[in-house]
Amino acid sequence: MASSIVEAVREHARRQPERQAIIFDGEVISYGRLYADTERFARALVQAGLRPGERVGLFLENSPAFAVAYLGALLAGGVVTLINTQYRQTELRHILTDADARFCVTSPAGVAELRQLSLPALRTLIVAGQLEPGNPGAAPAQTIPYDTFMRANDDGEAIALRMPAADAPAVIGYTSGTTGRAKGALLLSRNLVANITAITTAWRWTPDDRLLLALPLFHTHGLMVGLHGTLFMGASAVLRRKFDAAETLAAFEDDPAISLFFGVPTMYGRLVAEAQRRGVPGYLPRLFVSGSAPLSPHLFTEFGRLFGQRILERYGMTETGMNLTNPYDGERRAGTVGGPFPGQEARVVDIASRAALPPGAIGEIEVRGPHVFAGYINRPDATAEAFTPDGWFRTGDLGSVSADGYFTITGRARELIISGGENIYPREVEDVLATHPAVAEVAVLGAPHEDLGEQVVAVIVPKAGEEPRAEDIIAYCRERLASYKKPRRVVFMEALPRNALGKVQKHILSERLPPG
């Protein structure tokens, strides 16, 4: 078995170079080409001065270039730092500085965003896509078009490349922190391999499978489940820039080879609505998987009724990849996330005593196994807090386990809003809104939303004499943070309910929200 994702790609390329790996915009990228491009990218990185362990930011939309840059950075000994393309100044400044990124692969739109920041450590910016003439790039970083970069070592000295070692740091995924500052979760190469081995086994992934991959590759779900599974198995993926329900149903109809679909619950809600309008395609994948946010039993049932298939719900985190899964064979139980993947452990513990709880009792879910990350970069305090002395990772999710081993996620020990599969920490949004000149106090909370699962609501106490408008509050947020973090509702109040210690009582606030 391959000991890294890159090695798996090399092996498939050696054995069957013509085998299809990625299909994008009608173009087929074979394993042979994918691995050849990966080596070229890796050599170009080494030639450009990348040293082992240096961070390479990927701030890029879905495309074959994403896969090449990802694999190439790993083969060159770099550590890939994943960056959500919706991130704006506040998030980008923090992540690129915290990760000390030396290289970044991005789009022309990404360059425009990065140009506004001061990032002295960033040496080279590789731009996939057409940079407008006269675009100065993002000095002081050297800005190079992706195609030029790929040719950089074509006639150069021979550069030897080494497959990533099992213990090599591989990927940093940023996950929101309770303090409003995202933490970089560092996964080692062996964590990625352990998790994808477990996933492919549990879901009976075969080389003949074809995945419709419309999830963003900068997240765990798209990358470490979708792309890794495909490349590990030597299977294929039809990669999309983004999700569209009508296009997805049309793809099932047009390409009967598509056998897998993974999505967040919002995508399943939209597939149901679309199928109600235009009918269910004649061909369907053999497996539909949902995760990243709770799938409501109602949606599970509706989908089953219409599509004749039971969605397999699973549970994961950036720090761990996938932890719990409903069974492939056997009962896929609505409202539950099943049990541990092969080779992994999970349990529910009492929040206060940390003792393991019996079936049915609600506590914090803890997980353990070879898939669990190495720690948060630059945050030994947060890393120490996240683990028990005997190596269990505290997920911060609340739940229970049934007597027959099915886990149910019932809530979160940390304040987190999940909107359309994107995570938002209220504190991040509060910190930004608190700087608005007309805002005296602010509290941000989640409220149910039909399409997105949850939506962001901001409750604002204006400064004396100020009358801010909801549109201005939303625009203020949108300029500074990823657009999905902006409030969808803004409610004005004269005061926030606080407890004796002065802490905002969000559960009371939630009850006091006017309907809307």
Ligand code: MCA
């Ligand atoms: C887009 N918008 C959103 C969201 N997405 N608002 C709230 N929540 C969202 N999730 C806003 C945009 O900012 C924009 O606003 C407007 O909607 C239209 O943007 P567009 O890109 O067209 O939206 P969309 O195509 O409808 O996107 C919805 C989506 C997308 C397809 C559900 O959010 C998505 O791909 N979500 C999946 C995220 C994901 O992969 N999560 C996994 C994380 P404006 O016009 O004002 O700019 S990994 C994870 O959670 C763990 C490990 C796990 O277990 O998997």
Ligand code: AMP
């Ligand atoms: P992230 O911070 O992107 O790693 O998101 C991980 C979080 O998503 C978990 O801690 C859960 O709160 C949530 N999550 C993932 N899958 C599920 C699921 N199937 N049901 C409920 N919550 C989920």
